[in-house]
Amino acid sequence: MVTRLRDDQAGFGLIELLIAMTILNIGMLALVASLNSGMLALTNAGRVTTASVIAERQLELYRGMDAASIGLRQASVDALYAANTVYTCDVALRVNPALACSAANRRTQLYNAGCANPPSAACNPSRTVTGPDGASYRVDTYVVNSTPQSVTPVRAVKLVTVVVRNAGDPARVYARHQSTFDEGA
Numbered sequence: 001m002v003t004r005l006r007d008d009q010a011g012f013g014l015i016e017l018l019i020a021m022t023i024l025n026i027g028m029l030a031l032v033a034s035l036n037s038g039m040l041a042l043t044n045a046g047r048v049t050t051a052s053v054i055a056e057r058q059l060e061l062y063r064g065m066d067a068a069s070i071g072l073r074q075a076s077v078d079a080l081y082a083a084n085t086v087y088t089c090d091v092a093l094r095v096n097p098a099l100a101c102s103a104a105n106r107r108t109q110l111y112n113a114g115c116a117n118p119p120s121a122a123c124n125p126s127r128t129v130t131g132p133d134g135a136s137y138r139v140d141t142y143v144v145n146s147t148p149q150s151v152t153p154v155r156a157v158k159l160v161t162v163v164v165r166n167a168g169d170p171a172r173v174y175a176r177h178q179s180t181f182d183e184g185a
Helices: 012-063 072-081
Strands: 126-130 136-146 157-166 173-183
Touching: 012 136, 012 157, 012 173
Parallel strands: none
Antiparallel strands: 126 136, 136 157, 157 173
């Protein structure tokens, strides 16, 4: 037996179908957005991991050197000071990190007279490398004197800071690693 819809229910099936399709579309868009967000998070995590490996590789160059010869090539540092505020305003160079970037608030870099032309990667204060992921990373190195309070008697040690940045956007820091080197040990 065929039953007919009453006149007061005409068109309700179409409205219910449209509502169901709208809800389904909202759910699908939310799923696609979460997948995109997850992909961005994985890409960023991969870059941070790669940058950490690059920073540790740079620090290994210094760990393989005699502490007395750790330093940068002065001509390269001078060229960066003249042309690169991202390098010169990093907190690794500030006497007081809370204060603004200025020449008066800048620590003195330590130089290695043995850094000849062409400078090795350990002598170069800033260089661009390509990571295993194919992305370009800028590796900035800072070598300054530091006086740790945990060393007795208190004496200056060399503090090497390696900052790995996005090569296209140097203000974006992916990794920052530090190591101290004591000439008296």
